[in-house]
Amino acid sequence: MSDRLAEFRAFRERMNERILEAGNLEIKRFFALDTRTYEAGALPVRTKELLGLVASMVLRCDDCITYHVVRCKEEGVTDEELLETFSVALVVGGSIVIPHLRRAVDMLDRVNAGDLPAEAGQG
Amino acid sequence: MSDRLAEFRAFRERMNERILEAGNLEIKRFFALDTRTYEAGALPVRTKELLGLVASMVLRCDDCITYHVVRCKEEGVTDEELLETFSVALVVGGSIVIPHLRRAVDMLDRVNAGDLPAEAGQG
Amino acid sequence: MSDRLAEFRAFRERMNERILEAGNLEIKRFFALDTRTYEAGALPVRTKELLGLVASMVLRCDDCITYHVVRCKEEGVTDEELLETFSVALVVGGSIVIPHLRRAVDMLDRVNAGDLPAEAGQG
Amino acid sequence: MSDRLAEFRAFRERMNERILEAGNLEIKRFFALDTRTYEAGALPVRTKELLGLVASMVLRCDDCITYHVVRCKEEGVTDEELLETFSVALVVGGSIVIPHLRRAVDMLDRVNAGDLPAEAGQG
Amino acid sequence: MSDRLAEFRAFRERMNERILEAGNLEIKRFFALDTRTYEAGALPVRTKELLGLVASMVLRCDDCITYHVVRCKEEGVTDEELLETFSVALVVGGSIVIPHLRRAVDMLDRVNAGDLPAEAGQG
Amino acid sequence: MSDRLAEFRAFRERMNERILEAGNLEIKRFFALDTRTYEAGALPVRTKELLGLVASMVLRCDDCITYHVVRCKEEGVTDEELLETFSVALVVGGSIVIPHLRRAVDMLDRVNAGDLPAEAGQG
Numbered sequence: 001m002s003d004r005l006a007e008f009r010a011f012r013e014r015m016n017e018r019i020l021e022a023g024n025l026e027i028k029r030f031f032a033l034d035t036r037t038y039e040a041g042a043l044p045v046r047t048k049e050l051l052g053l054v055a056s057m058v059l060r061c062d063d064c065i066t067y068h069v070v071r072c073k074e075e076g077v078t079d080e081e082l083l084e085t086f087s088v089a090l091v092v093g094g095s096i097v098i099p100h101l102r103r104a105v106d107m108l109d110r111v112n113a114g115d116l117p118a119e120a121g122q123g
Numbered sequence: 124m125s126d127r128l129a130e131f132r133a134f135r136e137r138m139n140e141r142i143l144e145a146g147n148l149e150i151k152r153f154f155a156l157d158t159r160t161y162e163a164g165a166l167p168v169r170t171k172e173l174l175g176l177v178a179s180m181v182l183r184c185d186d187c188i189t190y191h192v193v194r195c196k197e198e199g200v201t202d203e204e205l206l207e208t209f210s211v212a213l214v215v216g217g218s219i220v221i222p223h224l225r226r227a228v229d230m231l232d233r234v235n236a237g238d239l240p241a242e243a244g245q246g
Numbered sequence: 247m248s249d250r251l252a253e254f255r256a257f258r259e260r261m262n263e264r265i266l267e268a269g270n271l272e273i274k275r276f277f278a279l280d281t282r283t284y285e286a287g288a289l290p291v292r293t294k295e296l297l298g299l300v301a302s303m304v305l306r307c308d309d310c311i312t313y314h315v316v317r318c319k320e321e322g323v324t325d326e327e328l329l330e331t332f333s334v335a336l337v338v339g340g341s342i343v344i345p346h347l348r349r350a351v352d353m354l355d356r357v358n359a360g361d362l363p364a365e366a367g368q369g
Numbered sequence: 370m371s372d373r374l375a376e377f378r379a380f381r382e383r384m385n386e387r388i389l390e391a392g393n394l395e396i397k398r399f400f401a402l403d404t405r406t407y408e409a410g411a412l413p414v415r416t417k418e419l420l421g422l423v424a425s426m427v428l429r430c431d432d433c434i435t436y437h438v439v440r441c442k443e444e445g446v447t448d449e450e451l452l453e454t455f456s457v458a459l460v461v462g463g464s465i466v467i468p469h470l471r472r473a474v475d476m477l478d479r480v481n482a483g484d485l486p487a488e489a490g491q492g
Numbered sequence: 493m494s495d496r497l498a499e500f501r502a503f504r505e506r507m508n509e510r511i512l513e514a515g516n517l518e519i520k521r522f523f524a525l526d527t528r529t530y531e532a533g534a535l536p537v538r539t540k541e542l543l544g545l546v547a548s549m550v551l552r553c554d555d556c557i558t559y560h561v562v563r564c565k566e567e568g569v570t571d572e573e574l575l576e577t578f579s580v581a582l583v584v585g586g587s588i589v590i591p592h593l594r595r596a597v598d599m600l601d602r603v604n605a606g607d608l609p610a611e612a613g614q615g
Numbered sequence: 616m617s618d619r620l621a622e623f624r625a626f627r628e629r630m631n632e633r634i635l636e637a638g639n640l641e642i643k644r645f646f647a648l649d650t651r652t653y654e655a656g657a658l659p660v661r662t663k664e665l666l667g668l669v670a671s672m673v674l675r676c677d678d679c680i681t682y683h684v685v686r687c688k689e690e691g692v693t694d695e696e697l698l699e700t701f702s703v704a705l706v707v708g709g710s711i712v713i714p715h716l717r718r719a720v721d722m723l724d725r726v727n728a729g730d731l732p733a734e735a736g737q738g
Contacts, residue, residue: 015594022571022597026283026579033279034587037214037272042203047170048211051177055215056588058178058463060676061552063591064215079637080165087641088171091160092178092187094427094463095649096671099678102630105637138471145448145474149456149652156648157464160641179465181586183307184429186468202268210272217550217586218280219302222309225261228268283583288572293539294580300543301550301584304709306430310584325391326534333395334540337529338547338556340673340709341403342425345432348384351391395529402525406518406706411695416662417703423666424673424707433707449657457663460652461670461679507717514694514720518702526710548711553675555714 002110008066038071046075050085057089057097057104065104073111082108125233131189161194169198173208180212180220180227188227196234205231248356254312284317292321296331303335303343303350311350319357328354371479377435407440415444419454426458426466426473434473442480451477494602500558530563538567542577549581549589549596557596565603574600617725623681653686661690665700672704672712672719680719688726697723 020028038048049071056064072082086104090097143151161171172194179187195205209227213220266274284294295317302310318328332350336343389397407417418440425433441451455473459466512520530540541563548556564574578596582589635643653663664686671679687697701719705712 011598012594015598018601019593019597022575024572024575024579026279027575027582027593029275029279029282030579030582030587031590033272033275034214034590036275037210041207042201043173043207047173048207050166050170051173051208051211052215054174055177055181055212058182058465059215059588061588061591064588078165080639083637083639083642084164084166084171085174087160087639087645088174089178090463090642090645091157092175092182092463092465094459094461094466095645096427096461096674096676096679097463098649099676101634101642102627105634106626106630109633134475135471138475141478142470142474145452147449147452147456149648150452150459150470152644152648152651153456153459153464154467156641156644157467159644181588182465184465184468187465203270206268206270206273210270210276213273213276213586215586215588217582217584217589218276219305219307219310219550219584220586221277221280222307224265224273225258228265229257229261232264280583283579287576288570289542289576293542294576296535296539296543297546297577297580298584300547301581304547304711305550305584324534326393329391329393329396330533330535330540331543333393333399333529334543335547336396336399336709337526338544338551338709338711340705340707340712341399342428342430342433342673342707343709344400344403345430347388347396348381351388352380352384355387395525398521398525398528402518402521403706405521406702410699411693412665412699416665417699419658419662419666420669420700420703421707424669424704427670427674428707447657453656453658453663454666456652457666458670460649461667461674503721504717507721510724511716511720514698516695516698516702519698519705519716522702522705522710523713526713551711553711553714556711 002114005066005070005107005110005114008063012063012067046072046077049075050077050081053082054085054089054092057086057100058093060093060097060100062100062103065100066107069104069107070111073108079108079112125237128189128193128230128233128237131186135186135190169195169200172198173200173204176205177208177212177215180209180223181216183216183220183223185223185226188223189230192227192231193234196231202231202235248360251312251316251353251356251360254309258309258313292318292323295321296323296327299328300331300335300338303332303346304339306339306343306346308346308349311346312353315350315354316357319354325354325358371483374435374439374476374479374483377432381432381436415441415446418444419446419450422451423454423458423461426455426469427462429462429466429469431469431472434469435476438473438476439480442477448477448481494606497558497562497599497602497606500555504555504559538564538569541567542569542573545574546577546581546584549578549592550585552585552589552592554592554595557592558599561596561599562603565600571600571604617729620681620685620722620725620729623678627678627682661687661692664690665692665696668697669700669704669707672701672715673708675708675712675715677715677718680715681722684719684722685726688723694723694727 038052049068053068053072056068086101090101161175172191176191176195179191209224213224284291284298295314299314299318302314332347336347389400407421418437422437422441425437455470459470512523530544541560545560545564548560578593582593635646653667664683668683668687671683701716705716
């Protein structure tokens, strides 16, 4: 796994744990609900992950994009499908999305080059 | 077709025509690209419409939501699938999405109650 | 109660009910969590309502602003305190907030002129 | 002047007056600063109005767009220049800008069809 | 004081000074107004800082969040009150806020572990 | 050229090339359209770059701001004109823009201190 990806994961996991231990019930419930929302229902998991990805991209959140790119790859989404999802985000969200697109493709290359991370964490 | 839906369509079609006639090449190309982006590719049209819908919802654009809800229904998306798409938008975008969710469900009810509009226009 | 305020409430209540009956569990849980978040805790209800108001204002959601202005008045927040909350929203969010400020003050005048609505609904 | 434009102006002027009389000093200063920012400096007024217009458009604020379209026409900006400004907003902000573009062009047509409003107000 | 916090402060102070010396009157007035807005009025300083914090969080600005977390601690806000403020931001702004929540809690831990910075700067 | 500026350029150019080679036609067309939009028309290039800059600033995209600051300097925009453009962004977008203003002025200082980069790339 690339250094940047590993660092991102370590920080996310450490802080998620720290936040869940902090004892605020609303935040804990939000995290549980967030996980639940991407589980299989009428729509399969991979479609839901694509939805999470495009939403993260138009809202321009690099960490969320990284998370959903990794999850999409875990669910077997192809690079071509990811690029089409990026194209929807780009057209809906405009050129302001381009810097995030650059980082998303860079992250995708890192994921493709290395091992897929094994666990699926929060947000 | 409900009055509100009919009014929305009429204004959209009239203004799209007006804008395309105004002679700005970049705007014309953007409109063409926008249409193209939702055509079948590695991802089927219905998945792309769901992507357009969730992006519109987290960016909180009622007209865009209405447009994609109509298109999703034309593509045979079920109400249950739409509700799951709404739930992703709600969790990603937060309670600020709720007023748009109310209007989206209201629009869905109007679409379900009436005839489906026949044409698929711009944006 | 002013017509605009009454209309807003009627639509909100009707659609909230419609949405909760639609059977999507994640949306139901989100609505429950949303209500819970404004209940008294380490911070009193009126501070939480002010937080909800300023967040709604910088995110520029008129329906959310209306809802929290009504709730703030129910909790005994003074007009002077509301204006200071508006001033924080204006300085943080910029002149783009001004049209929402105009509608917020108009809504505040309507609330002050009429009876306070009795119930506290969703979002 | 078209009805919609006249209504917009009347509400804006009435509420601006109401807000300035409400006695919150920070809000008053913000309004004064807002006016000042568009006065001639190193950049001429018409360039500053174009800047205000494109910023309003990517932030998707219809009232702000209407205000700046009117001001641009008062400053002698041509329709072709306005369309190019719209095209920058569209490419930067994406298809989510299209519904606002439709309303902006509609408003421009109303301004072109009628008398230009005489005064230049707040925000 | 942690390195990251110290670095943030040093850059902010150096650039604020640089900007105020640049001679643009509107920017100077905005900075003065920004400071003024958080001074005691009908609402106490600590409530205003909580308002600034929640607004910064839903608008997802890490530097602004850091600034207001530090100011809140200076004003004696407890960690429990901060967590409830975070929960309002999370529910209003959605899961897109989570990466900022992680960094906010990390920053809070750094502030709690070290000396509180003595000065209160701009924005 | 400063290290940070050089690094930014290298990553942008490498990833733009990578993205254009990835074979998604919609993304390629968007990139072409993006370039075209800033070419001379009814409005001169320097005005269009100022429009791109203010739009990037209110949407708070550091990479886009850096790109347009560099392009503005290449087009002979003065520091005083840039500061006025920043002031419009600040007043329209609010204090949430301040951290980006700090980084923009820092980047402007780096551009002024070094050689101007020779090429004009994408987004």
